[in-house]
Amino acid sequence: MDITLIIAIATMGGLGFIFAGALAFADKKLRVEENPKIAEVNEVLPNANCGACGNAGCYDFAVKVVNGEAKINGCPVGGQEVVDEIARILGMESSQSVKLVARILCNGGLAEAKFKEGVEYIGPESCAVKTVVAGGEKLCLYGCLGGGDCVEACQFGAIFMNENGLPVVVEELCTGCGQCVEACPRGVIEIHPEDRELFVFCKNHDDPKRSKEVCKVACISCGICARKSDGSIVMKDFLPEIDYSKLDISKIPFDKCSTKAIRFVHPEKAAEILKEEKIEVKAN
Template sequence: MLKEMLLASGVMGGLGIIFAAGLAWAAGKFSVDSDPKVELLSSLLPGANCGSCGCSGCSGYAEALVAGTVSVDACNVCDAEAKQEICSILGVEASELGKRQVAKVRCRGDYSLARWVARYEGAQDCRAASMVGSSPKGCREGCLGLGTCTTVCTFGAITLGEDHLPVVDEEKCTGCGACAAACPRHVIAIMDYDAPLVVRCNSHGRGRPVRENCQVGCLGCRACVKACEQDAITMVYNLAVVDLTKCIGCGACAEKCPSGCIEMSQIGEKKEILTA
C-alpha cells in the first residue's frame, strides 16, 4: 500500500516538474519585450480606466502614448503635474498641453421654472425617460432631472440639487466626459474650467413656444448678439453660441439677456426670472 502511494506521488511530482519546465520554456520562447516607458507612464496615470481618452484603459493609453497615436491631452483625468512628467518622458513640449476642462450644465429649467406636461413613473433613468413617446417635460431638449449623470460619474463630482438639476463640483470634476456621453439630451457639455460664462439653455426653439415651456430658456431674440462688441456670440438654430476665444467676460450679453439664461461664472448672478 505504501509502495503504491509513494509511486503515485513520484509520478505526480515528476509530471509537475515536466509541466513547469514546459511552461517556463514557453514563457521565454513567446515572451514579448515591453517598453519600460509603458510601465513608467502607467504608474503616472490615475488608473480610473474611464475610457475618455478613447483607449481601453490606462494601460492601453500608456501604450498608445509611447506609440505616438494619442496626445497627452487626451486624458482629462491626469493632473497638471502628472502631465508634465509624462511630457518629460515622451520628450513633448509641455506648452502643447491644453486647458483644464470640466462639465457644465446647460439647463436651468427645474420643476418650478419649466412646464411639465406628463408624470413619468418608469425607471429612474434619463435615457429610459427619453425613450417614452411623449416627453414628460414641455421642453424636449431640457434636463429630465433623473440623475443618470450622477450615477456614471466615478469621481463623485455630480449631485442632484434640491431643484432636481445636476450640480457639478468643478474642483472634483476631471472633464472625462462620461456624464456628457450618458445625457440623452446633451444638456451637459465639456468646457474650459475658466470659461467666463455659460449659456444655461439647450433649446433650439424661439420666442413664445420657448417661454410657454420654460421661464429661463433662450428666446433666440439676438439681444446678446447685438450687445457683444467682440462679435463673440452667434445664433445657431435660435440658440446663443459663445466663441470663448473672443469672449472677454465683460458681461454685456448677460445684462441684456431677457430670460437670464446667460450666466457669468465669476459672479454667478442670475437675471430676474420672466413670468409667462
C-alpha cells in the same frame, strides 16, 4: 492495460510536447519586446479607464504617449501631477495640464420648467427611459430630465441632484472625464476648461413663442446678444452659439437678456471680470 489506450496516451503526450516546444520557439523568435517605459507610464496613470483621453483605456494611452502618438498632458483625470511624472519618465519638459470640468447648461428645474398638464409619469426615473417614454414630464423637449443618470455615471462623486431637480457639479472633484456627458440623453452637459465662465444656459431650439411656454428661463431667441457681440455669437436654430476664440466680454449685453440665459458660471468671478472690463450690468 489495453494497447490501444497506451498508444493513444503516448500519441497525445507526444503531440503536446511537440506543440509546447513549437510555441516556446515561436515565442522566443517572434516576441516583440515592449518598451519598459510603457509600463512605467501606465503605473502613474489613474487607471480609471474612463476614456476621457479618447483612447480605449489607460494602457492604450500609455502606449501612444511613449510612441509619441499622444500628448503627455492628454489625461484630464490625472492632472498636473501625472503630466509631470510622464515627462520625467520620458525625459521631456513638462507641459501645463488644462483642468476640464463638466458644465450643466440648463436652468430649467422644478421651479422654472413647465410640466405637461394631466400627465403623470409612473415608471423608472432614469433619464434614458424618460426620454423614450413621452419625453418625460416637462414640456421642454431639450432640457434636463432630472433622472440623475449623470450622477450614476460619475465615478468620482462629482455630481449630485439639488432640491430643484437639477444636477450640480462639484468642481473640486470633477476630472472632466466626460462620462456624465455620455449619460445625458438631452446633451445638456458639456466639458469645458475650468476657467471658461460664459455660457448660454439653455439648449432649447423651439421658436420664441414656444420657448416661453415651456420654461421661464429658456432663451427666447431675441438675438440681441448675437447682434451686439461683434461676431463672437451667432444664432443657430433659435439658440445663441458662442465662438470663444472671438469672444469679447465687453461686447455682450448681459442686461438685455430677459431670462438671464446667457451669464457667467460663478457670479462672484463675473463681478471681478466685469469690473476689470469696466462693464456695468443691471442686477437680476
